[in-house]
Amino acid sequence: MFRIVRKEALKPTVVLFEIEAPMIAKKAQPGQFIILRVDENGERIPLTIHDYDREKGTVSIIVQIVGATTEKLNHLNQGDCLADFVGPLGKATETEGKKKVCVVGGGVGCAIAYPVLKKFHDDGAEVHAVVGFKSKDVVILEDKFKSASSVLKICTDDGSYGQKGLVTEALKELIDAGNQYDEIFAIGPMIMMKFVCKTTEPYGIPTTVSMSPIMIDGTGMCGGCRLAVGGEMKFACVDGPDFDGFKVDWDLAVKRNQMYKDFEMHKHEETCNLYKKEAK
Amino acid sequence: MANMSLKKNPMPSQAPDVRNKNFQEVTLGYTKEMALDEAQRCLNCKNPQCMKGCPVMIHIPEFIAKVAAGEFEEAYQIISQTSSLPAVCGRVCPQESQCEKYCVRGIKGESVGIGRLERFVADWHNANVTAAPEQPKKNGHKVAVIGSGPSGLTCAGDLAKKGYDVTVFEALHLAGGVMVYGIPEFRLPKAIVQKEVDGLKALGVTVSTDTVVGRTVSIDELMDEYKFEAVFIGSGAGLPMFMKIPGINYKGVLSANEFLTRINLMKAYKPDSDTPIVHPKKVAVIGGGNVAMDAARCSKRLGAEVSVVYRRGMEELPARHEEVEHAQEEGIEFKTLNNPIEILADENDNVRAIRCIKMQLGEPDASGRRRPEEIPGSEFEMDVDCVIMALGTSPNPLIKSTTKGLEINKKGGIVVNEDGLTSREGVYAGGDAVTGAATVILAMGAGKTAAKAIDEALSK
Numbered sequence: 001m002f003r004i005v006r007k008e009a010l011k012p013t014v015v016l017f018e019i020e021a022p023m024i025a026k027k028a029q030p031g032q033f034i035i036l037r038v039d040e041n042g043e044r045i046p047l048t049i050h051d052y053d054r055e056k057g058t059v060s061i062i063v064q065i066v067g068a069t070t071e072k073l074n075h076l077n078q079g080d081c082l083a084d085f086v087g088p089l090g091k092a093t094e095t096e097g098k099k100k101v102c103v104v105g106g107g108v109g110c111a112i113a114y115p116v117l118k119k120f121h122d123d124g125a126e127v128h129a130v131v132g133f134k135s136k137d138v139v140i141l142e143d144k145f146k147s148a149s150s151v152l153k154i155c156t157d158d159g160s161y162g163q164k165g166l167v168t169e170a171l172k173e174l175i176d177a178g179n180q181y182d183e184i185f186a187i188g189p190m191i192m193m194k195f196v197c198k199t200t201e202p203y204g205i206p207t208t209v210s211m212s213p214i215m216i217d218g219t220g221m222c223g224g225c226r227l228a229v230g231g232e233m234k235f236a237c238v239d240g241p242d243f244d245g246f247k248v249d250w251d252l253a254v255k256r257n258q259m260y261k262d263f264e265m266h267k268h269e270e271t272c273n274l275y276k277k278e279a280k
Numbered sequence: 281m282a283n284m285s286l287k288k289n290p291m292p293s294q295a296p297d298v299r300n301k302n303f304q305e306v307t308l309g310y311t312k313e314m315a316l317d318e319a320q321r322c323l324n325c326k327n328p329q330c331m332k333g334c335p336v337m338i339h340i341p342e343f344i345a346k347v348a349a350g351e352f353e354e355a356y357q358i359i360s361q362t363s364s365l366p367a368v369c370g371r372v373c374p375q376e377s378q379c380e381k382y383c384v385r386g387i388k389g390e391s392v393g394i395g396r397l398e399r400f401v402a403d404w405h406n407a408n409v410t411a412a413p414e415q416p417k418k419n420g421h422k423v424a425v426i427g428s429g430p431s432g433l434t435c436a437g438d439l440a441k442k443g444y445d446v447t448v449f450e451a452l453h454l455a456g457g458v459m460v461y462g463i464p465e466f467r468l469p470k471a472i473v474q475k476e477v478d479g480l481k482a483l484g485v486t487v488s489t490d491t492v493v494g495r496t497v498s499i500d501e502l503m504d505e506y507k508f509e510a511v512f513i514g515s516g517a518g519l520p521m522f523m524k525i526p527g528i529n530y531k532g533v534l535s536a537n538e539f540l541t542r543i544n545l546m547k548a549y550k551p552d553s554d555t556p557i558v559h560p561k562k563v564a565v566i567g568g569g570n571v572a573m574d575a576a577r578c579s580k581r582l583g584a585e586v587s588v589v590y591r592r593g594m595e596e597l598p599a600r601h602e603e604v605e606h607a608q609e610e611g612i613e614f615k616t617l618n619n620p621i622e623i624l625a626d627e628n629d630n631v632r633a634i635r636c637i638k639m640q641l642g643e644p645d646a647s648g649r650r651r652p653e654e655i656p657g658s659e660f661e662m663d664v665d666c667v668i669m670a671l672g673t674s675p676n677p678l679i680k681s682t683t684k685g686l687e688i689n690k691k692g693g694i695v696v697n698e699d700g701l702t703s704r705e706g707v708y709a710g711g712d713a714v715t716g717a718a719t720v721i722l723a724m725g726a727g728k729t730a731a732k733a734i735d736e737a738l739s740k
């Protein structure tokens with residue numbers, strides 16, 4: 001069993017969990033993820049490793065509460081245990097040898113972007129960051145981003161904080177201002193990553209994306225996480241999650257992620273109703 | 281006096297129309313009377329041909345004689361000398377091409393129902409004997425086993441009985457390998473596999489689930505830091521193959537592994553499971569092996585109309601005869617001598633049809649099977665909303681890519697000598713990870729061989 005040693009709601013629907021998992025903490029690298037199951041009937045869901053403490057033997061994840069499983073997870077508290085927690089899965093992000101990079105994060109993707117950004121920073125690169133949120137009240141991790149980047153642009157869709165507009169616009173401004181990046185690293189909703197690639201492609205700046213298809217085992221056994229990348233079939237859980245963004249077949253990836261949409265909506269409702277009943 | 285009936289005692293089963301709507305076991309097992317009667321059919325041959333067909337050489341006439349005498353526990357003890365998973369093998373062994381193929385009673389009439397008797401004996405033991413195994417005295421040696429399929433469980437069990445301190449590392453959250461994630465409940469109830477795993481734990485084996493070797497911990501770390509003196513790799517052949525045809529990534533195209541894992545491991549067919557599963561109306565399962573049969577029969581149980589699409593003929597289906605028969609009884613259609621060439625989708629990328637081409641059988645190829653050839657101009661479309669690819673699997677490259685000096689053959693299998701020793705000192709391997717997709721009994725046998733070799737090496 002994997003104990004929750006700390007739970008912190010960064011925002012009402014964005015929650016950080018620090019989990020006791022010494023073997024994973026020992027091996028974790030930025031860019032890797034874990035798969036967890038909340039309980040015996042639970043679904044296996046992938047979540048990126050946000051941070052790790054090798055000495056304490058803990059791994060932190062930041063979860064956006066979107067559906068049945070993340071809802072269930074959010075009903076656990078400090079001291080409770082998760083049925084399963086396995087990792088670190090996937091390949092680590094390659095951060096070495098870069099002089100100047102720009103990390104682009106969207107929504108809860110920023111939680112995932114942070115360890116990568118920090119690793120670029122620690123490995124000696126000059127790091128710029130562009131992070132986007134819906135509005136001011138869901139902005140997370142601002143201080144952490146500030147501490148590891150020399151330029152930080154925060155964008156909100158409604159202009160309630162930072163710059164109004166999309167991350168792609170802010171990114172374009174930075175590039176047009178003459179910043180020469182060795183690499184752009186984009187992480188967030190698929191649709192955002194797709195448009196980051198569309199933005200950077202004309203400039204020919206190598207752009208890496210962190211893909212998040214539907215997964216089950218995370219070991220290369222089911223092929224459910226497969227993507228078309230440069231015309232080849234890749235399994236995101238073992239070949240990724242990072243891929244060359246110019247080569248990803250985005251339309252297919254976006255659609256494949258909606259495979260179980262009806263089931264998910266139904267299950268989410270069911271779970272919410274259950275918790276409502278319990279609360280009465 | 282032997283029972284000279286030419287026919288095997290038939291296996292009691294759920295009626296096809298009932299069972300194709302539930303996930304309970306299809307075959308119900310012999311009653312005591314049937315077992316006694318069937319055992320009388322064995323001639324107790326002096327030179328038993330049947331044993332030659334059994335990969336682990338179970339002492340077949342001896343155990344059957346005990347069944348005939350009504351001494352079921354004695355029969356069990358005889359089987360246990362060579363097999364650790366009789367309740368499993370009695371159910372899923374391809375008996376018709378192994379032990380029963382060589383049985384002399386099969387020359388005129390049907391062979392003795394060896395598998396059915398083996399299952400009866402194992403089930404009888406499980407139901408009637410509860411003696412807790414004695415905790416063997418520890419000998420102070422530590423061995424790591426990677427993977428909890430039949431090869432890993434067997435290797436772990438044999439070593440634990442000799443006093444080794446054994447830890448089994450399993451990537452998934454449940455131990456059992458293909459026996460829990462692949463083979464469905466209706467062929468192999470999961471309670472049987474669980475009993476085997478519980479038995480190992482009672483022997484003192486530690487089962488560490490949620491541990492992916494190569495990620496959570498490497499083989500080198502297991503040996504250098506955690507001080508395991510030997511490692512057995514029984515990681516199976518879990519990597520699914522897909523056809524290289526257009527449309528392979530549309531919504532509604534799944535590998536059999538994904539489909540079966542959602543159903544068997546995640547229990548997605550039960551309403552209280554949080555894991556989603558497709559509920560297709562018309563399914564095409566591509567392939568003709570056991571995996572294809574399992575995927576087809578699971579689809580049927582989810583309420584779909586199911587066709588098996590296979591490029592050779594009925595005769596060439598590699599699946600067990602019994603599985604094909606069961607599938608046909610359950611209303612699954614076999615579209616043999618057809619090969620898919622494209623998957624078609626609607627505007628939302630949902631599968632709507634597959635385009636196939638008709639095949640004919642030409643001259644035998646290198647494998648001795650007649651090579652399927654396309655009939656030009658015979659393309660046609662089949663309306664389906666789900667395509668399940670059951671084309672076979674190969675060994676997962678994760679361990680290879682994270683272990684230095686481990687020799688691998690062209691097909692991705694780990695290279696071993698007759699003792700199961702790999703190119704790395706102290707590292708052994710067996711089962712599907714070595715041979716590619718094979719059978720439970722072969723994997724079990726490989727686990728036994730390696731356990732013996734490890735014991736010999738470490739007790740020097």
Ligand SMILES: Cc1cc2nc3c(=O)[nH]c(=O)nc-3n(C[C@H](O)[C@H](O)[C@H](O)COP(=O)(O)OP(=O)(O)OC[C@H]3O[C@@H](n4cnc5c(N)ncnc54)[C@H](O)[C@@H]3O)c2cc1C
Binds near residue numbers: 043049070111268
């Ligand atoms: C490698 C990887 C890393 C991830 N890291 C994080 C992370 O650090 N933090 C985080 O909050 N989420 C992350 N995700 C997404 C997370 O796995 C899903 O949000 C989660 O599975 C939703 O489960 P649910 O039952 O609560 O919601 P569901 O009911 O399953 O889904 C609710 C909504 O989320 C969408 N969704 C479902 N699965 C995914 C998925 N795999 N990716 C994106 N959207 C999905 C659905 O289409 C639906 O609209 C990651 C996904 C992957 C593959």
Ligand SMILES: Cc1cc2nc3c(=O)[nH]c(=O)nc-3n(C[C@H](O)[C@H](O)[C@H](O)COP(=O)(O)OP(=O)(O)OC[C@H]3O[C@@H](n4cnc5c(N)ncnc54)[C@H](O)[C@@H]3O)c2cc1C
Binds near residue numbers: 431456712
């Ligand atoms: C659907 C299906 C039906 C079948 N039907 C039959 C049948 O009727 N009769 C028959 O005899 N055979 C059948 N087989 C074949 C049989 O199941 C296999 O040959 C047998 O299970 C192989 O055993 P194994 O121990 O080598 O590996 P597996 O049973 O494959 O077990 C390997 C285990 O290792 C784990 N693992 C893999 N990599 C790692 C890692 N890096 N770290 C930790 N753990 C890891 C896996 O998660 C898995 O649990 C079937 C197979 C399938 C898929």
Ligand code: SF4
Binds near residue numbers: 335337378398721
């Ligand atoms: S283990 Fe398999 S091959 Fe051997 S006797 Fe039993 S059923 Fe036959």
Ligand code: SF4
Binds near residue numbers: 383
């Ligand atoms: S060959 Fe057939 S009849 Fe002879 S011992 Fe074996 S099972 Fe019995």
Ligand code: FES
Binds near residue numbers: 220221222223224
């Ligand atoms: S999640 Fe199953 S292969 Fe990637």
